[in-house]
Amino acid sequence: MTAGTVFEHSKLALSKALMLVLCYAQGTRLESARLAAMFDGSDSKPRLATVSEWFAILRSKVASASAEEVPIGGPAIQVQIDEALLGRRKTTEVVGCEAPGSSA
Numbered sequence: 113m114t115a116g117t118v119f120e121h122s123k124l125a126l127s128k129a130l131m132l133v134l135c136y137a138q139g140t141r142l143e144s145a146r147l148a149a150m151f152d153g154s155d156s157k158p159r160l161a162t163v164s165e166w167f168a169i170l171r172s173k174v175a176s177a178s179a180e181e182v183p184i185g186g187p188a189i190q191v192q193i194d195e196a197l198l199g200r201r202k203t204t205e206v207v208g209c210e211a212p213g214s215s216a
Contacts, residue, residue: 118173128158129166138169 119129128149132207135145142163150157185191 118169124158124162124166125154127153132163132166133170136167142167158188 114122119126122129131149131151132145134150135204140148141203142160145167146157146160146163205209
């Protein structure tokens with residue numbers, strides 16, 4: 113069932129790994145994700161290092177999938193961004209953007 117997926121070589125139970133994926137998608141902090149992953153019936157918490165490794169794997173998968181997508185605005189449409197918060201933050205936030213010639 114896990115062949116050819118990110119879960120294929122995982123030592124972590126699939127139920128725990130799926131809970132970590134959900135926590136990652138919701139922006140849950142590492143320690144909270146660690147606690148959430150223990151509620152799969154086994155009551156054993158994964159190590160914090162394991163949760164951190166999974167979040168790193170998921171970040172890289174999201175980044176590689178994002179690199180293949182069409183840029184903001186679509187093909188052949190240039191989008192101008194007024195302000196952006198970029199850097200080593202939990203999220204990247206775009207304050208405002210518009211495509212030239214569009215009505216606001």
